[in-house]
Amino acid sequence: MSTRQSRTLIVENASICCAECKKSIAPAGTSWKSAAALTRTRVIDIPGSTSSTHPDVEIRHFSCPACGALLDSETALPEDPFLDDILTSK
């Protein structure tokens, strides 16, 4: 029996899993992003940016380490922590 955590993640057998391949990523009720594959792209390098763009601001893409499905993204300065979304019950 699985429950939905987000559009891309499910909770199954007390684990947060990729909704695409069902690979377990982290224990349920915890921060999962540090166990995901992470790519960082500077916003200034993305088509559509301007020269006014802050040179350090990045988009973090968190992907399933098993199948590469994109799980989440966030905008951040490099020194800032990951944003956590944590379910405590269903």
Next chain:
Amino acid sequence: MDPITFSIIRHRLYRVVEEAVITLKHVSGSAITNEGHDLMVSLYEADGTLLLGGVGFLHHLTSAAEACKSIIRRFEGDVHEGDLFLLNDPFTAALHTSDIYLVSPIHYKGELIAWSACFVHVYDIGAMNPGGFAPEAQDVFSEGFSSPGLKLVDRGDLRQDIWDTLLNMVRGPEMVALDLRSMIACNNVAKDRMISLVEKYGLPTFQETCKTLVAQSETRLRERLLEFPDGSWESRQYFDVKGEVYKVLLKMTKKGDELIFDFTGSSPQSKYSVNCTKWASLGGLFAPLFPLLCYDITWNEGVIRPIKVIAPEGSIVNCTKPSPVSVATVGAIQSVNNAACTTIGKMLASHEKYDDQTSAVWHANHFAVFMFGKNQKGGDAIGILTETFAGSGGARTFADGVDIGGEIPNPISRMANVETVEAMFPVRYLFRRRLQDSGGGGEFRGGTGGELALVPHDAPDGGLHYVLSGKGSKFPQSEGLAGGNPGAINDYVWVHSPDAEQGHNCFSQSLSSIPGEKEAISWGVFPLMGNDALYVRWNGGGGVGDPLDRDPHSVLLDVTNQVISIDAAREIFGVQIQGQSLDVDGTTNLRTSLRKERFATNGGK
């Protein structure tokens, strides 16, 4: 009570608000009101309880409720039939001084039964800069006239001394008078229709309906919240003013049938006028909550009761007096709005039933450009570029965001026609159109923002000046959802071309082809004189889902329509286009390669 009667009265209340809004638009002469729809009307119970939030800028629903309650406290024992009160102090209830609330008690057979309230952004408020936004204000005292509550109309008689004093403190007093009269007319219409309603159904039935309506909203929201898992969702917004970076941090916790919005960790209050008072922050977070979470629930006090807010005093989301706040409505309020939109969107996405109500962030960053100077008829002109209200839709889970598709906190926002602006100001548009590559990438992309360029035209003084409160040219703010990219960033460019011949740039169709030196600007007062040009681009909406999952044919169509570039098709969406055709094999190979690159990295460290 009888459900049919209840439903009829509920819908009559909606019509009361709609008719009052129409009155506001028809009487006011300001483009910001009748073109941009920067307005709001709402109804309150006798004790100031929000009964029905109407259309317009939703940031104001909770603030106007507090304005009502503040007036009730201040004028206890001195509220009479025919009175009308004015309040615009940001530290009492308002968002900033320019957004004046006029609050009117509604009596029936001598008994106070309800209140109506409305606001418009008045033509001028006497701040240090024309139009009300004062980027360089040191404190709220530099931001114009501010009242914690005064009686403007006493038992049906306009208090001429107050009226004259107000108009003596502002630029363009005839236009401000029209704004104030539009609000008086609006309240009069609301009052008249409410009394008709009570006469038809009787006071007891009306009052029972009001109580039921508020209780019903509270019950329905609490029931909805119980459907979601308990948990917490975080979001973060950055914006900058003159190189200083500010953050709005939000942790939204859902527990049982309540939501807590905690802004702990947000930046300290700013020396610049982008700060929020606590009332402004409250309005900022409720603006997306009403339409996203309560799309089928009447917007009233019942929706407010299950919500708790933590906004640390002295922070940018709860500044202390006398911090400047005139740019709040396009400053930190918007970041609060965006942050709440993100966390609510993520909570909605945690339940399959509400998946189709989820949205990425829409048009996250207003650009306030207030032009001022002599118009082509020799008169004074002050006014905002209403393109800031044109917006851009955030992507949904089933469709792209709407290009130039408005914004969540104001369901009726819009922009004026080019010709309307050119008729009111001595300017000419070189172009105005959708902005390529501005919608955030995703399986469903964000709606595009736009771009425009203006030059002076037929100006008796050789041009105009403008106040620019353009925070946010360094950070994307229209966050994506479920892997989607944020929408592109605003930008403002002053092109100065002192040596160019008059009319040299009359046919330029892009920023790069406008002759002259290009200077990025974002904050302050700048000229649009002689051969100057002003270029503005505004942000797109956030995307939803993986850009590599987007239908390649949709990407091709976007390229064909110049909504995205060939570079974006390849780099963001992994789509190869040869000539005007889709390279199917090349796209498959590129997408496979881009996916592999993702898990070539190891661990989100």
